[in-house]
Amino acid sequence: MEIDLTEAKDTLVVTKIFLSGNEKTKAKIIYNELLFHIGDSIVKEDLHNQIIQSKNNLNNTSLFNFVYINYWLTDEEQLYMDIKVDERWYLWALPILEQGDRNLSTFFKTGDWSRINYGLYLKKENFRGMNEIVRFKIRLGFLNEFDLSYESADYNYKLGWGAMLRYRANAQVSYNTLNNVDNVIKVESGFAQQESLVNVLFKYRSNHVNRHSVNIGYNAIHIADTVAKLNPDYLLDGNTSLEFLSLKYSYSIDYRDSKVFPLRGNLLRASALKSGFGIFTSTYNDLALQLEYLQFGNIHKRFYYGWQFGSKYGSSKDNPFVFNKGLGTSEFLNGYEYNVIRGTSYAYSKQKVIFELVPTQTANLKFIPLKQFSKLHYAFYLRTFFDTGYVYDANQDPSNFMSNTFLYSYGLGIDMVTYYDRVLSVNYAINKFGQSGFYIHVNMSL
Numbered sequence: 420m421e422i423d424l425t426e427a428k429d430t431l432v433v434t435k436i437f438l439s440g441n442e443k444t445k446a447k448i449i450y451n452e453l454l455f456h457i458g459d460s461i462v463k464e465d466l467h468n469q470i471i472q473s474k475n476n477l478n479n480t481s482l483f484n485f486v487y488i489n490y491w492l493t494d495e496e497q498l499y500m501d502i503k504v505d506e507r508w509y510l511w512a513l514p515i516l517e518q519g520d521r522n523l524s525t526f527f528k529t530g531d532w533s534r535i536n537y538g539l540y541l542k543k544e545n546f547r548g549m550n551e552i553v554r555f556k557i558r559l560g561f562l563n564e565f566d567l568s569y570e571s572a573d574y575n576y577k578l579g580w581g582a583m584l585r586y587r588a589n590a591q592v593s594y595n596t597l598n599n600v601d602n603v604i605k606v607e608s609g610f611a612q613q614e615s616l617v618n619v620l621f622k623y624r625s626n627h628v629n630r631h632s633v634n635i636g637y638n639a640i641h642i643a644d645t646v647a648k649l650n651p652d653y654l655l656d657g658n659t660s661l662e663f664l665s666l667k668y669s670y671s672i673d674y675r676d677s678k679v680f681p682l683r684g685n686l687l688r689a690s691a692l693k694s695g696f697g698i699f700t701s702t703y704n705d706l707a708l709q710l711e712y713l714q715f716g717n718i719h720k721r722f723y724y725g726w727q728f729g730s731k732y733g734s735s736k737d738n739p740f741v742f743n744k745g746l747g748t749s750e751f752l753n754g755y756e757y758n759v760i761r762g763t764s765y766a767y768s769k770q771k772v773i774f775e776l777v778p779t780q781t782a783n784l785k786f787i788p789l790k791q792f793s794k795l796h797y798a799f800y801l802r803t804f805f806d807t808g809y810v811y812d813a814n815q816d817p818s819n820f821m822s823n824t825f826l827y828s829y830g831l832g833i834d835m836v837t838y839y840d841r842v843l844s845v846n847y848a849i850n851k852f853g854q855s856g857f858y859i860h861v862n863m864s865l
Contacts, residue, residue: 423492424463424466424492426495427463427492427495427496428463428495428496429462429463430460430461430462430463430496431460431461431462431463431466431492431496431497431498432458432459432460432461432496432497432498433455433456433457433458433459433460433461433498433500434457434493434497434498434499435457435499435500436450436453436456436457436499436500436502437499437500437501437502438502438503438504439501439502439503439504440503440504440505440506441504441506442506443506443509443545443548444482444483444504444506444545444548444550445547445548445549448480448482448548448549448550448572449477449502449504451572451573451574451575452473452476452477452480452627453473453476453477453502454469454472454473454476454627455469455473455500461498466490466498470488470490472627473488474486474488475676475677476627477502477504478677479675479677479678480550481507481544481840482504482506482507482544482545482550483504483505483506483507484505484506484507484791484794484795484796484838484839485504485505485781485794485796486502486503486504486505487501487502487503487504488500488501488502488503489501489503505790505791505794506545506791507544507545507791507839508789508791508792509543509544509545509546510542510543510544511540511541511542511543511544512539512540512541513539513540513541513542514537514538514539514540515536515537515538515539515540515556515558535560536558536559536560537558537559537560538556538557538558538559538560538564539556539557540554540555540556540558541554541555541556542554542555549571549572550572550573551569551570551571551572552568552569552570553568553569554566554567554568554569555567563587563588563589563590563610564585564586564587564588565584565585565586565587566583566584566585567583567584567585568581568582568583568584568585569581569582569583570620573622573624573630574624575624575625575626575627576624576625576626577623577624578621578622578623579621579622579623579624580619580620580621580622581619581620581622582618582619582620583616583617583618583620584616584617584618585614585615585616585617585618586613586614586615586616587612587613587614587615588610588612588613588614589610589611589612589613590605590606590609590610590611591603591604591605591606591611592604592611592612592642592646593759594646594649594650594653594740595649595650595653595740595816596759596761596816596819597816597818597819598818598819598820599747599758599759599760599818599819599820599821599822600757600758600759601759604645604646604649606643606645606646609643610643611642611643611645611646612640612641612642612643612646612741613640613641613642614638614639614640614641615637615638615639615640616636616637616638616639617636617637618634618635618636618637619634619635619636620632620633620634621633628672628673628674629670629671629672630669630670630671630672630673631668631669631670632667632668632669632670633666633667633668633669634665634666634667634669635664635665635666636664636665636666636667637662637664637665638661638662638663638664638665638694639660639661639662640654640660640661640662640741641659641660642654642659642660643659644659646659647659650740652737652739652740652814653739653740653741654739654740654741655702655703655737655739656702658702661700661702661703661739662699662700663694663695663696663698663699663700663703664694664695664696664698664699665692665693665694665695666692666693666696667690667691667692667693668690668691669688669689669690670688670689670690671686671687671688671689672686672687673686673687674686675713675715676715678840679836679840679841679842679862680798680800680834680836680842681713681715681725682715682716682717682723683715683716683717683723684715685712685713685714685715686711686712686713687711687712688709688710688711688712689708689709689710689711690708690709691706691707691708691709692705692706692707692708692709693705693706694706694707694742703735703738703739704735705733705734705735705738705742706733706734706735707731707732707733707734708731708732709729709730709731709732710728710729710730710731711727711728711729711730712727712728712729713725713726713727713728713864713865714726714727718772721774721775721778722772722773722774722775723772723773723774723775724770724771724772724773725769725770725771725772725773725865726768726769726770726771726865727767727768727769727864727865728766728767728768728769729750729766729767729768730764730765730766730767731764731765731766732764733763733764735763736763736813736814737813737814738763740761743761743762743763743812744759744761745759745760745761745762745763745765745810745812745822746759746760746762746765746767746808746810747759747760747761750765750767752767752769752806752807752808752826752828752850753769753804753806753828753830753832753846753848753858754806754828754829754830754848754849754850754854754855754858755821755826755828755850756858757854758821760808760810760819760821760822760826761810761812761819761822762810762811762812762813762815762822762823763811763812763813764810764811765808765809765810765811766808766809767806767807767808767809768806768807768808769804769805769806769865770804770805770806771802771803771804771805771865772802772803772804773800773801773802773803773834774800774801774802775798775799775800776799776800776801776833777797777798777799778798779796779797779798779836780796780797780798781794781795781796782794782795782796782797795837795838796837796838797835797836797837797838798835798836798837799833799834799835799836800833800834800836801831801832801833802831802832802833802834802844802846803829803830803831803832804829804830804831804832804846804848804865805827805828805829806826806827806828806829807825807826807827808826808827809823809824809825809826810822810823810826811823821852825851826850826851827850827851828848828849828850828851829848829849830846830847830848830849830855831846831847832844832845832846832847832848833845840862841861841862842861842862842863843859843860843861844859844860844861844863845857845858845859846858846859846860
């Protein structure tokens with residue numbers, strides 16, 4: 420017979436855990452994300468928080484579209500937990516048809532259809548039901564690429580591993596940056612740049628929030644003579660090839676309620692990357708230190724805030740141009756989507772306040788026969804933002820006026836959050852130099 424929680428003792432004992440819906444996912448993968456296990460004692464006042472955190476952990480595995488956790492008491496201290504999951508679709512065999520620009524906004528501005536990629540992408544998530552990931556990719560067109568990788572699951576207190584083999588070849592590359600815009604060269608025959616990478620990953624999850632990883636890599640880059648002549652610093656000293664080893668250590672501590680679109684919690688990431696050990700080359704030798712911190716919280720009712728700080732320090736002031744990325748490639752400031760602000764070191768801060776226009780809703784699409792797609796969730800948020808940043812370039816070209824100066828931007832945006840970890844953002848931003856426009860992003864970090 421069930422009894423009310425108010426009648427229970429101050430300490431409860433987890434007696435049974437019932438799982439359902441995990442047709443492919445092994446039970447141990449689900450247990451790994453729970454803050455409670457059979458035989459554990461839970462203080463009654465902590466029960467709600469442990470259930471919420473366990474549910475967040477399961478959602479953040481990206482294995483399930485929906486997670487439900489319920490409980491009941493059979494006497495004053497015996498606690499039964501009932502966990503139901505709706506699994507996602509795990510096998511993806513998709514044709515590739517995509518633009519090759521840095522972001523969608525750049526593609527819409529240039530309309531350059533020669534930068535289109537096509538090919539085949541195979542991905543098996545939750546391989547063997549063990550939250551392993553196997554990827555195979557072959558991409559042709561603007562970027563020719565072959566990828567093969569494997570990554571094991573993150574188990575608490577256990578060592579995980581992964582490996583990746585990658586080959587990329589481009590007929591055209593950005594060989595220098597003037598006026599904070601990349602100049603592109605396309606060779607008539609062969610490839611402008613070829614890149615090979617062999618990477619081995621070791622990772623350790625010490626608990627639900629702390630993760631460590633070590634990456635060991637072999638890197639090789641070859642460029643056409645034309646590229647080296649246009650920019651002798653592309654690989655330094657007019658070289659047409661560069662081989663080097665890399666070693667990277669990363670650490671993260673993650674208390675976010677969602678890795679896709681967090682509303683509460685914080686995340687700290689730090690890494691140290693050593694490139695070049697004098698084995699294959701003596702011209703490239705760099706130590707890059709990166710730090711990132713994100714904070715989210717509720718202001719009042721349906722208003723939330725988000726703050727992101729990021730920085731990178733590069734020890735070498737004469738890095739090859741190909742690695743001198745700064746802001747505008749993987750990291751960017753809103754309102755500078757059309758610009759590349761190159762440099763060896765940078766720092767930025769992004770602030771936002773969002774209003775929950777449409778709280779998370781669930782829709783049943785009965786016309787879709789697959790249950791992994793027929794039930795979806797969605798939410799809409801109105802966002803106002805203010806970004807600041809600074810990029811240091813020791814070898815600044817006078818035309819690249821956005822380096823070595825304080826940058827800022829502000830604007831409004833709207834975010835749509837839906838299933839399969841997708842966030843579509845449309846922004847209107849104005850930057851320091853009076854440039855403004857609408858920009859489109861998929862899965863922004865903030």
